[in-house]
Amino acid sequence: MEKISANDPTRRSWVDVPADSDFPIQNLPFGVFRTPSNPAPRLCTAIGNYVVDLAVMNYLTLFEELDIGNEVFNNRYLNDLMALGKARVRALRNRLAELFDERNEEARDLSWHFLHPMDKVELLLPVRVGDYTDFYSSLEHATNVGTMFRGPENALMPNWRHLPVGYHGRASSIIVSGTPIHRPLGQTLPEGAESPVFGPSRLMDFELEMAFVVGQSTELGRRVSTAEAEDYIFGLVLFNDWSARDIQKWEYVPLGPFLGKSFASTISPWVVTLDA
Amino acid sequence: MEKISANDPTRRSWVDVPADSDFPIQNLPFGVFRTPSNPAPRLCTAIGNYVVDLAVMNYLTLFEELDIGNEVFNNRYLNDLMALGKARVRALRNRLAELFDERNEEARDLSWHFLHPMDKVELLLPVRVGDYTDFYSSLEHATNVGTMFRGPENALMPNWRHLPVGYHGRASSIIVSGTPIHRPLGQTLPEGAESPVFGPSRLMDFELEMAFVVGQSTELGRRVSTAEAEDYIFGLVLFNDWSARDIQKWEYVPLGPFLGKSFASTISPWVVTLDA
Numbered sequence: 001m002e003k004i005s006a007n008d009p010t011r012r013s014w015v016d017v018p019a020d021s022d023f024p025i026q027n028l029p030f031g032v033f034r035t036p037s038n039p040a041p042r043l044c045t046a047i048g049n050y051v052v053d054l055a056v057m058n059y060l061t062l063f064e065e066l067d068i069g070n071e072v073f074n075n076r077y078l079n080d081l082m083a084l085g086k087a088r089v090r091a092l093r094n095r096l097a098e099l100f101d102e103r104n105e106e107a108r109d110l111s112w113h114f115l116h117p118m119d120k121v122e123l124l125l126p127v128r129v130g131d132y133t134d135f136y137s138s139l140e141h142a143t144n145v146g147t148m149f150r151g152p153e154n155a156l157m158p159n160w161r162h163l164p165v166g167y168h169g170r171a172s173s174i175i176v177s178g179t180p181i182h183r184p185l186g187q188t189l190p191e192g193a194e195s196p197v198f199g200p201s202r203l204m205d206f207e208l209e210m211a212f213v214v215g216q217s218t219e220l221g222r223r224v225s226t227a228e229a230e231d232y233i234f235g236l237v238l239f240n241d242w243s244a245r246d247i248q249k250w251e252y253v254p255l256g257p258f259l260g261k262s263f264a265s266t267i268s269p270w271v272v273t274l275d276a
Numbered sequence: 277m278e279k280i281s282a283n284d285p286t287r288r289s290w291v292d293v294p295a296d297s298d299f300p301i302q303n304l305p306f307g308v309f310r311t312p313s314n315p316a317p318r319l320c321t322a323i324g325n326y327v328v329d330l331a332v333m334n335y336l337t338l339f340e341e342l343d344i345g346n347e348v349f350n351n352r353y354l355n356d357l358m359a360l361g362k363a364r365v366r367a368l369r370n371r372l373a374e375l376f377d378e379r380n381e382e383a384r385d386l387s388w389h390f391l392h393p394m395d396k397v398e399l400l401l402p403v404r405v406g407d408y409t410d411f412y413s414s415l416e417h418a419t420n421v422g423t424m425f426r427g428p429e430n431a432l433m434p435n436w437r438h439l440p441v442g443y444h445g446r447a448s449s450i451i452v453s454g455t456p457i458h459r460p461l462g463q464t465l466p467e468g469a470e471s472p473v474f475g476p477s478r479l480m481d482f483e484l485e486m487a488f489v490v491g492q493s494t495e496l497g498r499r500v501s502t503a504e505a506e507d508y509i510f511g512l513v514l515f516n517d518w519s520a521r522d523i524q525k526w527e528y529v530p531l532g533p534f535l536g537k538s539f540a541s542t543i544s545p546w547v548v549t550l551d552a
Contacts, residue, residue: 131448136531146530157529162472163463167531168444168538172407173496182497187439196438220449220540221458253433254425255412255443256532262444264496 006097013100017048029270032124041076053114077128082215082234123269125176135166170262184263186247201244211239238268282373289376293324305546308400317352329390353404358491358510399545401452411442446538460539462523477520487515514544
């Protein structure tokens with residue numbers, strides 16, 4: 001595998017990075033942000049406790065050799081960046097690591113233009129989601145949820161051991177971490193009742209998941225092999241699959257989870273590239 | 277209810293419309309098309325056997341009083357038109373009926389600019405689909421499919437009589453009628469077998485459905501009442517929910533239909549407004 005210079009563990013930055021930071025120079029993620037003084041959404045990365053304005057860095061011609069248009073950085077979503085493909089995104093990340101390297105003076109004096117303290121900005125939903133697929137990927141989780149809905153005898157369905165069991169979720173309900181949500185109303189069948197009742201969910205649950213952002217599209221009907229998969233995955237986000245278990249239990253046979261999970265799904269604002 | 281002048285049954289057009297046409301002057305639908313001589317997608321309507329270029333009509337200032345920007349008509353999808361809201365789309369449709377009325381000479385001499393024989397154009401997917409939800413809406417269909425998968429005793433699930441049972445489908449697999457599709461490959465459990473096998477589906481099925489295009493968005497967490505529903509529904513399309521029943525049968529418990537229906541879903545190129 002190609003060596004990725006941005007990941008070099010010996011690299012240090014001229015930006016002050018706390019030892020326990022999620023974003024040392026080796027892990028420069030991608031996101032979208034705005035500031036009170038400039039409400040236009042634009043692309044960013046993070047280093048230590050700073051958010052880095054990539055649109056301004058591009059205006060300052062710091063990415064000149066990469067030849068990425070300003071419209072890619074002055075953008076509400078990462079999608080146009082993702083569509084550039086793995087090689088060009090990797091080159092951008094390598095260039096960022098080079099610019100923030102303590103041995104490089106190119107960008108340091110200009111940094112007041114593009115460094116914002118993280119607590120002074122608003123981080124936005126980073127990607128425009130076309131489709132969202134949720135896989136039932138841990139044996140223990142599948143068994144737990146199955147026990148909740150069908151009892152211990154029928155907890156794990158036979159297909160689980162043979163194929164990745166998944167369903168499509170509601171793409172338009174994906175929101176960025178920290179957004180307040182409403183407790184959903186819906187139909188549930190209380191224990192022992194003969195008829196369902198309508199009201200607020202009493203069994204709200206959350207699931208910590210890891211979500212993969214697919215950044216490049218394919219033609220309908222073309223298969224992507226597992227060997228090619230990494231070329232299509234832009235990066236990863238944290239995902240909270242909020243679930244109203246009482247609504248889900250009553251509605252899910254035979255078409256799967258629907259309203260019990262459609263009211264909100266939360267992702268982290270930072271996309272960590274697969275490279276990192 | 278407000279009277280919609282475009283629907284006036286006594287209206288006749290100066291365009292020759294066959295008696296059995298789907299698109300008399302009372303049913304002017306919306307779509308997106310392109311022509312061999314101008315491959316830029318743009319909005320259209322239909323009357324008789326003609327496709328009507330709405331972008332050109334707007335350039336010719338025939339919609340002047342409606343004040344809709346050229347960018348709405350010179351568009352790959354109907355979404356920006358839909359976002360104008362019910363009242364403005366209704367005004368456009370009324371104006372079109374007025375312009376095509378046999379008593380009106382305003383547009384007739386200009387018609388060579390915007391009328392194309394339907395067999396000389398390419399009709400495109402008319403809407404950009406954000407989410408696609410499929411409801412299990414006929415008692416007979418739910419019973420038939422249930423019998424196929426679970427036998428006659430468990431055919432209809434108890435929730436069916438209490439709430440609209442539905443699932444999210446794959447929005448990115450929606451294609452326009454006439455597009456060739458690939459027979460899907462997938463895992464199936466043949467009758468009596470102990471382990472699943474991988475291969476082409478042997479039980480391809482189709483379902484004729486009616487799909488509603490929701491043209492306006494809401495804020496997350498805000499409910500739309502049934503009384504308000506018509507303000508959000510732009511129109512209807514025909515929908516073919518292709519299904520690989522053998523793949524579906526093996527995969528669908530407990531998360532619902534997935535790969536057995538994700539390979540393609542076909543819609544008609546014309547959206548008939550709810551007004552019509």
